[in-house]
Amino acid sequence: xxxxxxxxxxxxxxxxxxxxxxxxxxxxxxxxxxxxxxxxxxxxxxxxxxxxxxxxxxxxxxxxxxxxxxxxxxxxxxxxxxxxxxxxxxxxxxxxxxxxxxxxxxxxxxxxxxxxxxxxxxxxxxxxxxxxxxxxxxxxxxxxxxxxxxxxxxxxxxxxxxxxxxxxxxxxxxxxxxxxxxxxxxxxxxxxxxxxxxxxxxxxxxxxxxxxxxxxxxxxxxxxxxxxxxxxxxxxxxxxxxxxxxxxxxxxxxxxxxxxxxxxxxxxxxxxxxxxxxxxxxxxxxxxxxxxxxxxxxxxxxxxxxxxxxxxx
Ligand code: R5P
Numbered sequence: 001x002x003x004x005x006x007x008x009x010x011x012x013x014x015x016x017x018x019x020x021x022x023x024x025x026x027x028x029x030x031x032x033x034x035x036x037x038x039x040x041x042x043x044x045x046x047x048x049x050x051x052x053x054x055x056x057x058x059x060x061x062x063x064x065x066x067x068x069x070x071x072x073x074x075x076x077x078x079x080x081x082x083x084x085x086x087x088x089x090x091x092x093x094x095x096x097x098x099x100x101x102x103x104x105x106x107x108x109x110x111x112x113x114x115x116x117x118x119x120x121x122x123x124x125x126x127x128x129x130x131x132x133x134x135x136x137x138x139x140x141x142x143x144x145x146x147x148x149x150x151x152x153x154x155x156x157x158x159x160x161x162x163x164x165x166x167x168x169x170x171x172x173x174x175x176x177x178x179x180x181x182x183x184x185x186x187x188x189x190x191x192x193x194x195x196x197x198x199x200x201x202x203x204x205x206x207x208x209x210x211x212x213x214x215x216x217x218x219x220x221x222x223x224x225x226x227x228x229x230x231x232x233x234x235x236x237x238x239x240x241x242x243x244x245x246x247x248x249x250x251x252x253x254x255x256x257x258x259x260x261x262x263x264x265x266x267x268x269x270x271x272x273x274x275x276x277x278x279x280x281x282x283x284x285x286x287x288x289x290x291x292x293x294x295x296x297x298x299x300x301x302x303x304x305x306x307x308x309x310x311x312x313x
Contacts (some may be wrong), residue, residue: 001052006039006072008065009107012285013057015297016105020304022055023048027075029068030265037064039071041079043091050080053101055141055304059287060129061110061265069104071137073136103307104133105141105300107286108235108263112146126150130158139311141303143286143296144190144234144262157310162302163284163296164190167232168197170282170294175258177230181222183207183245184233191232194260205245215240217248225253234261236283239270246277258282262296264289 001022005013006029017024025048028040037083041049048054054076058069078084078103082095130151133140140158142151149160171194180200182191184207195202201259206218229249231242243260249257258276264283271291274281283289284296 001053002045002048003055003057004041004045004049004076006068006070008059008068008277009057011288012107012300015285015295016055016304019297025049027056027072029072031224033213035064037068037071039068039075039215041075046079046091049076050095050098053103053308056102056104056137057107057238057300058104059108059110059286060106060133061108061146065110066132068127069106070132070136071087073104073133077136082092086159100138103139103141103311104137104302105143106133107143107227107296107300107303108265109142109145110272112150115147115150121189121225124150127153128188130154136215139232139307141300141307143284143300143303146186146234152254157307159303159310161270161299161306162190162193162234163286163294163299164193165197166284167260167262167282167295168194168297169231171258171260172198174282175228175230175280177258178227179203179224179229179254181205181224181229181245182233183217183231183241187233189298190234190262194230205248206245207241213238213240215244217246220248222249222252223272224249226310228245228256228258230258230260231278233259233261235280236261236274237265237267239266239277241273242274243277264291266291 003017025045058067081097111125180195182204190306246257258280260282281291283291284294285292
């Protein structure tokens with residue numbers, strides 16, 4: 001089987017291919033001067049993506065990533081269906097269909113946070129993007145999706161995978177924490193999995209988000225005096241959630257505070273802001289940035305194995 005990637009997740013796609021022992025092919029993904037995308041499966045990759053099922057690794061973030069992912073899926077489907085006719089008459093103009101077998105593995109699923117309709121008339125964006133993707137492929141692998149329920153009713157198999165085992169191993173080796181904290185109720189499952197895996201005490205905060213930049217935590221006695229604490233979340237965007245939680249920990253005597261997440265979005269100066277509140281920031285390579293120190297390859301490989309099992313049932 002083969003792993004392919006366009007412009008936004010190449011390094012992680014190569015890690016995934018290495019984990020699985022499969023080949024990786026780079027697909028052509030570039031921009032026209034007006035910023036619209038151009039996608040092409042190079043001639044030398046056509047046989048490989050037709051021979052066996054293919055895993056496309058592609059982020060649906062930022063917005064251009066959604067279009068790129070859809071175009072890559074469309075091109076893969078065309079080639080697998082044998083639709084290769086072209087004006088330059090390069091190669092065979094049609095081939096037999098090799099059937100379904102296009103799977104997309106999404107390291108960071110953009111729009112995952114609008115997973116419910118809070119007010120009438122709102123689009124449930126996570127579901128909308130999921131449906132769009134589902135109409136272009138045969139299976140989806142999603143990496144630490146904010147709220148998996150958003151993709152529960154997709155018409156094709158969806159496999160969820162998580163980086164918490166890798167985050168736990170990384171923290172144990174590089175931070176050696178005494179305590180794990182979830183900064184809100186939504187991250188309890190993930191953060192407690194990390195705590196359990198290292199065998200550490202765990203607690204969580206109750207967070208109220210006033211707006212994108214304002215967060216309030218309910219006061220809580222955390223018993224972290226003299227402790228090294230790692231805060232674990234699915235994503236860090238503005239850093240506001242982590243900064244507030246770190247302040248609460250320091251006020252209660254924590255000596256060192258680290259933040260770990262799967263998806264480091266780090267918007268609007270988040271890295272600089274975080275550096276005033278925490279001693280270290282540790283993210284996976286789902287998005288490329290200076291804090292992406294944990295490879296997401298092993299976690300994505302678990303998701304790929306799971307979806308292949310599901311597709312065989
Ligand atoms: C929200 O529930 C998420 O799990 C994160 O806690 C949140 O998205 C982080 O955003 P920010 O870094 O802007 O506080």
